Amino acid sequence: MPSPYRDDFRIKAYTFGEGEKTLCIVGSMRGDEMQQQYVASRMVAILKAAEEDGHIANNVSITVIPCVNPSSINIEKRFWALDGTDINRMFPGYDQGETTQRIAAGLFEFIKDFKFGIQLASYYLPGNFLPHVRMIHTGFEDIDDSRLFGFPYIAIRQPEPFDTVLLNYNWQIWETQAFSLYAGTTDVIDHEMADISIDAICRFMLKKGFTNSSIRSSISKGGNININVDVDDPTVITQDNLISIQAPHAGLFLLNCTPGQEVKKGDILARIMHPYEGVEISCIKAPCDGIIFFARNKSITFQNTLLFRIIIANSEQ
Amino acid sequence: MIQNVTSLEMPVDEEFRIVKNHMTRGKGKRICIVTGTHGDELEGQFVCYLIAKMVSENKQKLNGTVDIYPALNPLGIDTMQRGVPAFDIDMNRIFPGNSRGSMIEKVAHDIYTDLSGADLVVDIHSSNIFLREVPQVRISEMTASTLVPYAKMMGIDFIWIHQAATVLESTLAHSLNSTGTPCIVAELAVGGRISHSMCQRLVDGIQNIMYNMGIWSEQPDPSKIGESIVCEGADPVAFINAQTSGVFITDIHNDMNVSKGQSIGQIISPLTGKVLSEVTSPCDGFLFTIRAYPIVYEGSLLGRIYKDTTY
Numbered sequence: 064m065p066s067p068y069r070d071d072f073r074i075k076a077y078t079f080g081e082g083e084k085t086l087c088i089v090g091s092m093r094g095d096e097m098q099q100q101y102v103a104s105r106m107v108a109i110l111k112a113a114e115e116d117g118h119i120a121n122n123v124s125i126t127v128i129p130c131v132n133p134s135s136i137n138i139e140k141r142f143w144a145l146d147g148t149d150i151n152r153m154f155p156g157y158d159q160g161e162t163t164q165r166i167a168a169g170l171f172e173f174i175k176d177f178k179f180g181i182q183l184a185s186y187y188l189p190g191n192f193l194p195h196v197r198m199i200h201t202g203f204e205d206i207d208d209s210r211l212f213g214f215p216y217i218a219i220r221q222p223e224p225f226d227t228v229l230l231n232y233n234w235q236i237w238e239t240q241a242f243s244l245y246a247g248t249t250d251v252i253d254h255e256m257a258d259i260s261i262d263a264i265c266r267f268m269l270k271k272g273f274t275n276s277s278i279r280s281s282i283s284k285g286g287n288i289n290i291n292v293d294v295d296d297p298t299v300i301t302q303d304n305l306i307s308i309q310a311p312h313a314g315l316f317l318l319n320c321t322p323g324q325e326v327k328k329g330d331i332l333a334r335i336m337h338p339y340e341g342v343e344i345s346c347i348k349a350p351c352d353g354i355i356f357f358a359r360n361k362s363i364t365f366q367n368t369l370l371f372r373i374i375i376a377n378s379e380q
Numbered sequence: 381m382i383q384n385v386t387s388l389e390m391p392v393d394e395e396f397r398i399v400k401n402h403m404t405r406g407k408g409k410r411i412c413i414v415t416g417t418h419g420d421e422l423e424g425q426f427v428c429y430l431i432a433k434m435v436s437e438n439k440q441k442l443n444g445t446v447d448i449y450p451a452l453n454p455l456g457i458d459t460m461q462r463g464v465p466a467f468d469i470d471m472n473r474i475f476p477g478n479s480r481g482s483m484i485e486k487v488a489h490d491i492y493t494d495l496s497g498a499d500l501v502v503d504i505h506s507s508n509i510f511l512r513e514v515p516q517v518r519i520s521e522m523t524a525s526t527l528v529p530y531a532k533m534m535g536i537d538f539i540w541i542h543q544a545a546t547v548l549e550s551t552l553a554h555s556l557n558s559t560g561t562p563c564i565v566a567e568l569a570v571g572g573r574i575s576h577s578m579c580q581r582l583v584d585g586i587q588n589i590m591y592n593m594g595i596w597s598e599q600p601d602p603s604k605i606g607e608s609i610v611c612e613g614a615d616p617v618a619f620i621n622a623q624t625s626g627v628f629i630t631d632i633h634n635d636m637n638v639s640k641g642q643s644i645g646q647i648i649s650p651l652t653g654k655v656l657s658e659v660t661s662p663c664d665g666f667l668f669t670i671r672a673y674p675i676v677y678e679g680s681l682l683g684r685i686y687k688d689t690t691y
């Protein structure tokens with residue numbers, strides 16, 4: 064698509080292997096999804112090598128789309144800059160509609176026939192996650208397959224009205240087995256969390272038989288992050304075994320923990336400081352034993368802002 | 381009386397507040413005028429001013445309650461941003477909110493709770509900065525029987541009855557209508573500007589509604605309350621989208637009848653001096669939307685036409 068003044072808008076896809084449309088991996092869709100872009104680009108390199116070495120199974124084709132929205136990334140805007148719309152709120156798209164509806168329609172037409180889809184997704188709030196796979200409960204979701212990523216946790220949530228315009232939801236409606244993979248961070252590349260996510264995708268491809276040998280041998284064991292991407296029986300997390308911590312006050316936010324960290328009840332997770340007087344306004348402590356699932360990564364907080372999600376320890380059987 | 385609807389702390393020495401002007405006398409019904417959900421839509425500001433002035437200067441004509449909420453998104457209006465700055469969210473996609481959610485979800489919840497139970501809520505929007513609209517009311521099919529009579533009392537030019545979309549379930553109007561508080565959404569001309577005459581006409585229309593509800597004792601001059609075109613039926617609207625990216629140039633205005641094939645404008649290339657695409661009407665009908673902002677991408681909306689010509 065031509066722009067009025069800039070270079071043409073284009074979405075590039077890399078396909079490896081030949082045959083049935085098997086797996087599609089979609090990278091960044093918003094202009095701040097650097098980690099998603101990085102993970103997708105690494106998958107291109109890995110799959111290229113795998114193809115050259117003959118490691119992709121017969122009648123399997125795997126497509127990676129590293130970036131759906133170069134136009135926004137290049138000007139450091141999160142959404143489509145002219146009208147502020149979010150491509151991930153436009154699915155299944157409309158080819159006679161507005162610009163971002165057309166982009167979504169063009170993309171969806173190309174990716175809707177794959178049997179499996181992985182979207183490298185980001186959260187709408189600023190913060191970092193323990194890498195995990197997330198599914199929307201539509202009735203079409205397959206928890207068994209999501210176990211194959213080997214992440215210790217799978218998150219399932221109930222659909223909301225806005226979900227009907229997301230890629231993941233529409234993929235499922237069109238009978239693609241869709242997974243949203245949260246690779247830890249969003250606007251900053253984190254090598255360790257990226258490696259964990261890449262290993263998880265490679266493990267999934269191997270277990271599903273899309274690749275016929277382990278195409279990545281080194282499974283990195285993170286330094287202070289306690290994640291093992293080789294778990295056969297992960298914990299399914301829902302609203303019931305997650306506890307949310309919100310900011311009791313606004314102020315400067317000093318984070319004292321990282322996602323994946325085990326915490327004991329009473330451990331100090333963060334401090335909120337008075338922005339002028341340098342004294343502590345409130346001290347955020349772990350309300351229970353557990354593992355940090357989500358942590359805000361901005362240096363200020365508003366009142367009521369979600370700061371942490373913690374997986375309650377005793378809910379793990 | 382100015383009241384806080386909600387109040388929360390911001391990080392550095394600032395309080396976030398939603399305020400309303402609560403004007404009450406007698407035991408009559410309650411009407412709420414709300415606007416400023418989208419920070420780039422400003423016409424509701426002048427409408428609020430005119431109604432607050434009318435009511436506060438003529439309290440003896442009031443029998444009931446008029447609540448005026450000029451800014452549901454004060455951060456956005458103050459900073460010329462459509463959405464809520466810092467939260468990167470459309471304020472009209474998070475209702476009914478959540479009392480235990482984030483700051484903005486709690487704000488939405490407090491607004492929704494404060495409006496619930498009113499006899500009528502009028503939610504005033506403008507178009508965005510991209511499109512110029514005929515003053516209109518948009519009503520989903522489900523709520524048409526309740527709301528069309530109010531829209532006609534308002535004397536608004538155009539009433540667009542559309543099919544419900546799931547994604548719109550998180551708007552303020554849907555949240556209120558689906559829980560028993562009637563809410564009518566008026567869209568005025570264009571974002572970022574205030575058209576005085578259009579605002580005055582909407583004020584006359586709201587005054588007429590208040591008169592019919594028994595809240596206001598004075599009827600506006602009936603000659604000021606116009607007839608509405610009601611746009612309904614299956615697929616009643618044709619959309620004109622840009623065939624190419626470029627600069628859209630037009631000589632015509634909306635609020636006019638067009639015939640099939642009639643020129644609406646051109647998309648031109650400043651670099652080559654060539655016309656990239658001729659824009660023509662796909663059908664006979666009433667052109668009620670036209671693009672106001674010239675830079676377009678392929679797909680940008682250029683106009684909307686109500687296909688029925690029998691009104």
Ligand SMILES: [Zn+2]
Pocket residue numbers: 417418421505506
């Ligand atoms: Zn609006």
